[in-house]
Structure formats: C-alpha cells, structure tokens
Amino acid sequence: MIVVVGSRHDAVSSMLVERWPHAALCSAEDLVRPGWVWHHARPGQRTWIIDARPVRDEDVTGIFIRRSSVYAEEMLTTHPADRAFLASECHAFLTFILATTSARVVNPVSDGAFGEEALRPERWTTAASETGIAVRPVRVTSQARRRRGLRTTEVEVVGGEVFGELPARVLDRVRSMAERLRMVWGTLLFDARHRLINVTAMRPPSDAAAVSLGRFLTVGHT
Amino acid sequence: MILVWATQHDAPAERVLAALAARGVETCQIDEYALKTLRYDLVFAQSPEGWIEAAGRRLAIEDVRGIYLRPGEPVADDARIAATVLIALASGLQGVVVNRPAAGRSNASKPYQLDLLAQAGFLVPDTLVTTDPSAARAFLRRHGRLVYKSLSGIRSIVSTLDESDEARLDNARTGPVQLQAYVRGLDLRVHVVGERWFACCVRSEAADYRYAGAAGATAQLSEFDLPEQVGRRLLALVREMGLLVAGVDLRQTPEGSWVCFEVNPSPGFPWYEDATGHQIAEAIADLLVS
Numbered sequence: 047m048i049v050v051v052g053s054r055h056d057a058v059s060s061m062l063v064e065r066w067p068h069a070a071l072c073s074a075e076d077l078v079r080p081g082w083v084w085h086h087a088r089p090g091q092r093t094w095i096i097d098a099r100p101v102r103d104e105d106v107t108g109i110f111i112r113r114s115s116v117y118a119e120e121m122l123t124t125h126p127a128d129r130a131f132l133a134s135e136c137h138a139f140l141t142f143i144l145a146t147t148s149a150r151v152v153n154p155v156s157d158g159a160f161g162e163e164a165l166r167p168e169r170w171t172t173a174a175s176e177t178g179i180a181v182r183p184v185r186v187t188s189q190a191r192r193r194r195g196l197r198t199t200e201v202e203v204v205g206g207e208v209f210g211e212l213p214a215r216v217l218d219r220v221r222s223m224a225e226r227l228r229m230v231w232g233t234l235l236f237d238a239r240h241r242l243i244n245v246t247a248m249r250p251p252s253d254a255a256a257v258s259l260g261r262f263l264t265v266g267h268t
Numbered sequence: 269m270i271l272v273w274a275t276q277h278d279a280p281a282e283r284v285l286a287a288l289a290a291r292g293v294e295t296c297q298i299d300e301y302a303l304k305t306l307r308y309d310l311v312f313a314q315s316p317e318g319w320i321e322a323a324g325r326r327l328a329i330e331d332v333r334g335i336y337l338r339p340g341e342p343v344a345d346d347a348r349i350a351a352t353v354l355i356a357l358a359s360g361l362q363g364v365v366v367n368r369p370a371a372g373r374s375n376a377s378k379p380y381q382l383d384l385l386a387q388a389g390f391l392v393p394d395t396l397v398t399t400d401p402s403a404a405r406a407f408l409r410r411h412g413r414l415v416y417k418s419l420s421g422i423r424s425i426v427s428t429l430d431e432s433d434e435a436r437l438d439n440a441r442t443g444p445v446q447l448q449a450y451v452r453g454l455d456l457r458v459h460v461v462g463e464r465w466f467a468c469c470v471r472s473e474a475a476d477y478r479y480a481g482a483a484g485a486t487a488q489l490s491e492f493d494l495p496e497q498v499g500r501r502l503l504a505l506v507r508e509m510g511l512l513v514a515g516v517d518l519r520q521t522p523e524g525s526w527v528c529f530e531v532n533p534s535p536g537f538p539w540y541e542d543a544t545g546h547q548i549a550e551a552i553a554d555l556l557v558s
Contacts, residue, residue, distance in 0.1 A: 077443075077444065078399065078442065078443045078444075079399065080399045080400060080401070080440075080441035081399060081400050082397070082398055082399040082400060082444060083396070083398050083400050083403045084379075084396070084397045084398065085395075085396050086379060086382065086383065086386070086392075086394070086395040086396070086397075087386075087394055087395070093400075095399070124442075124443070131420075131422060132443050134376075134420040134421075134422050135418060135419045135420050135422075135443060135444055136443070136444060137376070137377070137420065138376060138377035138378065138379070138380070138418075138419035138420035138421075139377075139379075139397055139419055139444040141376070141377035141380045142377050142379040142380045142383070142397060142419070145380050145383060146380075146383055155380070157370045157371070157373050157374065157510075158370075158373035158374040158375075158376055158377055158380055158381070159370070159373055166359070166370060167312065167356070167359075167360075168356075168359040168360050168370070169370075171312075171313075171314070171360075175314065181313065181314075183311050183312065183313040184311070184312045184313075185309070185310070185311050185312075186308065186309075186310045186311075186312065186353055186356070187308060187309040187310070188306070188307045188308050188309070188350075189307070189309060
C-alpha cells in the first residue's frame with residue numbers, strides 16, 4: 047500500500063491517490079483518530095490510521111509526503127484553545143512515524159524535518175557546490191525592489207532517474223547532488239545560465255515522474 | 269561582533285552577554301521587539317553577505333563572528349518574516365553559531381530524538397505513542413508505572429501514571445500521547461559546551477523536578493562527578509547532532525546504568541549554574557569568541 051501524507055484540501059494529494067494503485071491519503075484528521083499504536087522498540091507493533099482505517103506498518107510499502115507541517119487550523123474537532131498545542135503534538139508524532147516506519151519514505155526525514163522543510167537551502171546549496179552545480183545567489187531585502195521575471199528550466203529527480211532538458215553533464219551532477227541529499231524526489235529550477243535557483247518537493251510530479259514514483263513506492267520496505 | 273538573538277530579560281542570554289562584555293567583545297542583541305523593525309539586505313550564496321539593521325544600528329555581516337540564539341515566539345507577522353531571515357543567516361553564517369537552527373530541530377519531536385539517542389547506543393526508556401486506549405492500558409499493565417509527557421518541544425509538566433490511573437487512558441483517543449516506562453534513579457542534567465561538560469545531579473521526590481515547588485516537593489541540586497567515559501560519550505553524541513551547546517537529561521539507575529531522555533539544544537542553564545557554581549555562561553562566551 048502507498049500512503050500519501052497530505053491534506054484533503056490538496057488537489058495533488060488526491061490526484062496521486064487516484065493515480066497510484068492501492069494508495070490512500072493519511073490526513074491531519076487521521077492523526078487524531080483513535081487506533082494509532084507506535085511502539086519505539088517493537089516495529090511489529092505499529093499501526094497507522096489511514097483514511098479512518100487501521101493499517102499495519104508492515105503493509106505499507108511507500109510513503110509520499112505532501113506536507114511540511116501539521117497546522118492548528120486542521121484540528122477542527124478540537125477546542126480552538128487547544129488546536130495549536132495539538133497540532134504541534136501531531137507534527138512531532140508524524141516526524142517520529144516518518145523517521146521510524148519500515149516503508150520507503152519520499153523524501154526521508156532530515157534533521158527532524160520532513161516535506162519541504164527537509165530540503166532547506168543550506169542543505170542543497172552545499173550539496174550543489176560539492177557536485178559542481180553553480181547556485182544563483184539569492185537577495186533578501188526589507189527594501190522595496192522591482193522583481194525581474196526569470197526564464198527557468200525544471201528538472202525532476204525520482205530515485206536515480208532525472209527528467210529534464212539540460213545538458214547531460216548538468217543532469218549527471220543533479221543525480222550526484224540528489225544522492226548526497228538522500229533526495230528521492232524533487233524538482234530543481236535552473237536559470238538560463240544553468241545556475242540552480244531552487245529545489246522543491248512540492249511541485250506536482252509530471253506524468254513520467256509520477257509513474258516512476260509509483261513504481262518506487264510499491265517496491266517494498268527499506 | 270557577536271549577535272545575540274534572544275527575548276528581553278532572557279536569563280541565559282543576559283549571562284552570556286555579561287560574560288562577553290567582560291571579555292571586551294562587542295555584542296548586539298536582537299529581541300522580539302527589535303525584530304519588528306529589523307531591516308536587512310542580504311545576499312545568500314556560499315555564505316551570507318550584506319547587512320542587517322536592528323534598533324537603528326547597522327551591522328555588516330562580515331563583522332559578525334558568531335551568533336547566540338534563544339529566540340522566543342515572534343510577536344507579530346512582520347517579526348515572523350524577520351525571524352525567518354535571521355534563521356537563514358544563522359544557518360549559513362561562517363562562524364560560531366550556538367546552535368544552528370537545523371541542529372536543534374530534533375528536540376521538536378521527543379520520540380524522534382529518543383530514536384536518535386538509541387541509535388547512538390544510549391539506553392532509552394521503553395516508549396509508546398498511541399491514540400489507542402487499549403494499547404495504552406496494556407503498556408501500563410506491562411510496566412506498572414509510566415511517565416506521561418508531551419511529544420513536541422512545547423514545554424509540559426512530566427507526570428506519572430500508575431494502575432489507579434487506568435481509566436484516564438481513555439483520553440488517549442482524542443490525540444497522540446507519549447507514554448514511557450518509569451525509570452528509577454538519580455536525575456542528572458549535563459550541560460555540554462564545546463569540548464567541556466558540566467554535570468549536576470538533582471534529588472527530588474517530584475516527577476518533574478523543575479516544578480517540584482508546585483508539587484509540594486523540593487529539588488536539591490549539586491555538582492556531580494560524571495565518569496569520564498560517560499562524559500566522552502555525551503560529547504560525541506552532542507557533536508554528532510551538530511550542536512555546540514546542549515543540556516542532556518539522564519538518569520543513573522540503582523544498577524548503575526545510564527538512561528538518556530532528552531537533549532535540549534537551548535538549555536536554560538542559570539538555575540543549575542547558581543546551584544553548582546558551574547561557569548556555563550563563561551564557557552559559552554569562550555566558545556563564541558573562539
């Protein structure tokens with residue numbers, strides 16, 4: 047079974063659940079439903095609640111993450127005064143689950159972060175320079191300034207595969223960079239001079255990437 | 269120049285600032301109010317360049333040698349953006365940063381951090397996270413006495429449960445709870461600063477010695493002679509987690525084992541410092557200017 051960890055309000059999560067065989071959504075609402083059992087020392091005693099139903103961890107082959115946090119606004123069945131605390135608790139629980147499940151996780155938890163937070167710029171800028179990929183400097187200012195439109199090229203990474211229209215030497219470096227980051231899935235944006243602008247896991251996968259991801263997540267346990 | 273990002277009147281930050289002042293080091297403090305008016309123009313490439321301006325004082329990033337962070341929650345949305353900029357600066361600055369934001373993140377999920385401690389070879393308490401009352405009851409019956417505490421970094425008062433509390437475990441169905449086997453023994457807080465450690469033991473009847481007074485109990489803190497081998501393992505653990513400063517919570521069992529509970533990346537050390545005479549702020553200041 048493939049689990050998409052996301053939101054009922056995220057169209058990409060719904061699309062992927064429909065597209066992949068034996069896939070289901072694990073939402074924030076599921077995190078506060080009765081039935082979760084996650085024993086630290088006993089991997090055989092771990093049960094998810096997915097789409098309101100219990101699923102043993104060993105029956106989950108792959109997990110695709112479509113969120114970086116659990117938000118207070120999602121805790122609608124809880125008293126408003128308690129939502130921020132409960133969301134923080136659910137976020138901590140989800141971090142623990144994603145880091146200790148026996149299923150494949152795309153992308154793995156890094157330094158206690160998942161989703162987009164696991165691909166922080168200080169991680170990918172370092173990995174880019176170590177693999178010979180030029181990084182476009184980013185200016186951050188409190189002063190008003192005019193933004194210039196950028197022509198960008200996207201490259202997608204799924205496992206060892208790279209999809210995109212850039213020279214082969216750049217694509218080879220992207221593959222090495224993804225390995226260093228333990229990034230199974232992501233989209234890289236380059237400018238016209240082939241300088242890396244951003245790395246994100248929140249873009250919808252292209253058709254080719256979605257097929258490849260589905261295969262990767264169905265294969266089995268790590 | 270050492271940048272100190274901390275809330276107003278934060279006791280650890282005040283002590284570090286005093287220790288830096290005694291060394292003649294120039295400092296700049298950014299508190300939650302200065303954040304609201306923070307101005308900046310930074311370019312992030314291999315390392316950040318540019319300037320920030322807090323309370324009318326402009327600092328060139330090339331002059332910032334180190335950062336000490338103990339930020340509170342930002343007070344307004346505009347402060348939140350400035351906080352994000354400072355986190356990016358603290359993440360990328362070529363200098364001593366106590367601590368890099370990403371390194372401290374594991375403490376935001378205590379069971380996740382516990383797993384890291386177990387992987388590093390430390391004994392950890394048997395732990396269950398659940399929303400299933402029957403699983404919680406079975407865990408309680410197995411251990412007889414449990415500790416209940418929050419999963420996240422939000423501070424909570426640690427409390428104990430025994431078999432007379434079984435009915436309360438029905439509440440587990442409303443959200444995840446973290447239950448741990450109760451471990452008997454002597455509480456220890458070990459502050460690691462760079463290559464040094466400062467060990468303090470705490471004798472208290474309270475389940476959470478930090479709130480002993482509220483529980484009608486006492487807590488007696490004193491210096492503790494930590495075996496060299498344990499200290500070395502803690503140094504390695506803290507280094508492996510990417511931290512320069514940490515407060516490690518342990519318990520020494522009556523059988524002589526060391527059980528590790530938590531690594532706090534932003535320890536509030538003055539209480540321990542006052543009780544033991546440990547020079548923790550001085551050590552942090554030394555580290556920042558090293």
